[in-house]
Amino acid sequence: MLFAFPQVRLRFKEIQRSKEKLTSHVTREEFQEAYCELCTRPDVYFLLVQLSQDRECLDPQDLRLFLETEQGLSLATTEGCWELLKRYEPSAQGRERGLLGLDGFARYLQSPECQLLDPEHLGVCQDMNLPLSHYYISTSYRSYLLDDQVHGRADLGGLTKALQSGCRCLELGITDGPEGEPLLGVVNKYAFLTSQYPLLLYLCHRCSPGQQRTMAHHLKKVFGSRLYKPEALHVSLGGRATTLPSPEQLKGRILIVGKKLPPEEDGSDGEEELGVVLVVPPPSQPRKLTLHKDLSDLVAVVRTSSRSFYAQRGSNKQSQSPPSKDLVQFTKRTLTRVRPSSVRLDSSNPNPQGYWKGGVQLVALNQQTPGAMLDLHRGRFSQNGGCGYVLRPAVMRDAVSYFSAHTHGCVPGVPPQTLRIKVISAHNLPKPQGSGAKGEVIDPYVVLEVHGVPADCAEQRTRTAAQNQDEPMFDETFEFQVNMPELALLRFVVLDDDYIGDDFIGQYSVAFECLQPGYRNVPLLGLAGDPLPHTSLFVHVSFYVREILISVSG
Known part of the structure; x- marks a missing residue:
């Protein structure tokens, strides 16, 4: 996590004020206290407490249950969980006891394994032998x-x-x-x-x-x-x-x-x-x-x-649709x-x-x-x-199929799905480019867009976070109906709410078929498509096939 110097200095002052200290000298204990508070992500801490039943650490069995039920890894093994624990737990004592603590769990959730984009799609994964x-x-x-x-x-x-x-x-x-x-x-x-x-x-x-x-x-x-x-x-x-x-x-x-x-x-x-x-x-x-x-x-x-x-x-009703x-x-x-x-x-x-x-x-x-x-x-x-x-x-591609680009309902032969996304938090949000005159305050919010056939196109947004929050908590859930998953694209856009005009902070676009379920890290990109260093959204993704009831009269 990255912190601005004023944020760190303010926290030291709050600690010293609580202890009624008059000196500006920072002791080792005060430094450790401030470090732990600043480096502890509340969203990760609450999740860990929930998964570990208040023990604040995960053993291999807890980790396996989390991978299976939340992350969609049905083939997770106890041996694999041990390997994951050894890879991400920074404490030697934790590795020996087989316990994944808060820091190790946070490192895992921010690793490439927990990116929103399924790593299978990082390489060529489709059949390239067709016309x-x-x-x-x-x-x-x-x-x-x-x-x-x-x-x-x-x-x-x-x-x-x-x-x-x-x-x-x-x-x-x-x-x-x-x-x-x-x-x-x-x-x-x-x-x-x-x-x-x-x-x-x-x-x-x-x-x-x-x-x-x-x-x-x-x-x-x-x-x-x-x-x-x-x-x-x-x-x-x-x-x-x-x-x-x-x-x-x-x-x-x-x-x-x-x-x-x-x-x-x-x-x-x-x-x-x-x-x-x-x-x-x-x-x-x-x-x-x-x-x-x-x-x-x-x-x-x-x-x-x-x-x-x-x-x-020349027609007065020329279509540009x-x-x-x-x-x-x-x-x-x-x-x-x-x-x-x-x-x-x-x-x-x-x-x-x-x-x-x-x-x-x-x-x-x-x-x-x-x-x-x-x-x-x-x-x-x-x-x-x-x-x-x-x-x-x-x-x-099929010679015989019934599909219209203007479909406003289910596509024959394609099971519709429901996409549920919980936007939990955002991290290390930078100020919008060219916003120097607006001071240090940003008021971020997240827009979720689904692009696809007309029946799937939708847009929803979170509330605006409180002032000066580059680490805002949202904790809001949204649902989208997706009738044509193979065509659907999901786009996250983070904007700075301003009465003059909302400024762009970052975005990330991904195909529906590349989404990984569970708790995922969304790396944000700048206007030109370049990665924004250490800037991300933390979300939970789930999707399931919708049940369609068809009534037949006769």
């Missing part, structure tokens, strides 16, 4: 542009960060010019440092045929054997899902996504429509582009025309991509959950723009080791 279209793919959109999308300067560091964060599809905007290799060199250097699964390079170019030939030369020279060269059938953004290879088959390979000449065209005179599969809002008339055979031959994923699942332009049920069926057989509107000026992001629930595999986001949308993106792709590929729900 490419069966996966959500982490996708970046113009992440090399700083500031805005019109006048923003390019920075290769944006591409580096996107690749290091696990992005497996990059969009590269290319125009005529002499410089090409430095950009490709950066991509080649960082392509597989975070993930070994295939990298898709989405080429958006306005190049002349001569420059396309130069581009093809650079691609082959820089990427070498990593460049996937289609021999027979080409993967198509408009093709059948069964024709797509798997991520496992394409490990360590770079696939070029772009327009391609028809098979009968062997010259440089072919023309194709320039566009993407799905654009929000729908694009205007596609422009024409003359293709060169050298670049066309390197294209492994064929980009087809744009398609809209929205009301027609998430995709309809037609999109769910469309993505069962088609690898599909959605990107932010090209007419906006800033680098804002759409809500990716609105398109994931429609089955869209490639939801392109500006990775350089922090905020809630990017938080959800990180939460989604953390459920498979951050490799950039996450298996879509079974109802989006």
